[in-house]
Amino acid sequence: MNGPAPDSHDFQRVYVWEQPVRWFHWINAACIVTLGVTGWMIAHPPALMNSNEASFSYWFGSVRFVHFVAAYVLLVNFLFRLYWSVMGNKYANWRNFFPLTKAQLRQIGDVLKVDVLQFSNKPVETLGHNSMAYFTYTATGLLTIFQILTGFALYAPTSAAWLPQLFTWVTPLFGSEYNVRIFHYAALWLFVVFTIVHVYLVFYHDYVEGHGVISSIVGGWKFMEKNQMAAEQATGMSPFPWRQRRKAKPAPPATPPA
């Protein structure tokens, strides 16, 4: 093993993913799976035949209903995450998601060398995501926004609610609703690709680095070798100084046992 000394696996425990981030992740995951499965069924209805009158059965209508409900949950959850990208800790901060600094761009290059192409074995030490990962979540966020826009545009004509009516401007951009439908459906496949790569990579990082990345999205904790903490390359800081002031409240004085 090059680099770390033999006794280096002495871990510092860091609370990386706050509870709102974890809730967001799992609600989002559940929504994407639900929307993907129901969306697939809407595109390719299985031939579940029975000899009842049509009015005795409503399963396809229910599939669509579940799709619409999950879409609302996804939207609200997504808006909450945008809010938390300002209010959350530095690992949740919005600035991480835009690789604009030299350090972020360099880290993307390092990740390509170390983790993707594996020219190098020198690990990229990050406690949050690495810059490359943050950037793929930006792309996934844009994809989510695309699905929200096209999805609610498709939903609007059949809804009396005000919210879907905010999206009626989308359809003319595509020329016809049919085209919106084709693109809304095709984007499902991008979520499939994202899920394959995402799940593979968390297994990869957990296996190679041993920082507990998989359990971190359940418990919030990540583990970093103490002698690597200085090299940790978390990017992005809160842009609001008052937040840091609040965070920097002193620890309560240790009271001697009575």
Next chain:
Amino acid sequence: MQSLKQLNETVPTIYEQMVSRGVDRREFLKFCAWMGAYLGLESSAAAQIAQAIETKRRLPVVWLHFQECTCCSESFIRSSHPIVADILLDKVSLDYTETLQAAAGYQAEEILQDTITKYKGEYLMLVEGSVPLAADGHYCVIAGKSALETVREVAAGAKAIIAWGNCACSGCVQAANPNPTQATPINAIIKDKPIVNVQGCPPIAEVMAGVLVHLLTFDRIPQLDSLGRPKAFYSRRVHDTCARRANYDAGLFVETFDDENARKGYCLYKVGCRGPSTYNSCSTIKWNNGTSYPIQSGHGCIGCSEAKFWDNGPFYQRLTNFPGFGIESTADKIGLTVGGVAAAGALAHAVLTNVRKADTIGEGPGEHAETAEAHHQQQQDEQK
């Protein structure tokens, strides 16, 4: 030629003309109530329509034909109500229309010129067909003028424009890929006039009549949707009021046109019906005097009131070719390929990782399951 004011003093009103054509009062009022109902107006509006037709004499109309098949005109003159085709347009108002006018040649073109100069700002411009822009417009030339020149010239003095049918609204079949003549809809050429897109290939006759009656009655264009279509007729999908809708919600689908389900009248969604993304009145007003419409007759909707419906083929397939990826490339084929590549890539990467990072991943000193505790104890002792 007289001015419109002079003309209105000499010409009988539309109602007077109807009476002279043998329409009785009862039939006339029925027509007004009928039009009001189609337009989705409250019942008192029938009186407004009646008053408009009784007092208004003449709305000068120029009906232009370009790249089209005349199916819009055919649909219109086959309207189930005699007042619509016979009186409302043909006898009373139509100044110029290539298909129906008696005049020909220089005489016809002279009438057109007279109309657009005398009634500048007052006449209605109706257009059937798209305008070719390729080859300097030589694909459609009438009386030595390209369609583009004529459209610009006539539109300049028009009060409003009605684009009849898919050709004039979005180019229809001649604008389908690769669109060799660069067929262009009216709303892409004229930007400074109110344009009503009366979509469909062809539009329903009653819809066409309804739009004209609305203009005649209220002197303004009807409320339009985001694609310029009158909301009264195009705000609902064919799907929403479809006779087979209950089968859709129940998940009962025709799998092929010759199966038992087709015989039972199940939903045509899986054999390519475009009803769920097509806005039209087919399933409420229906065709041929309210006789039927395609889905009722066992054929899926082809979406003829939507832009580019010819490019959204094949008509008998629900999820069709994905734009930009050539023929026979559905979103599913592309998606499965990309997904397969991602999965194979992940697998290959996993193998590579075990080869390249064997040292990093392997156990460090003191990390072996059997000896870890002893190792820890040893370190503690050393520290002491």
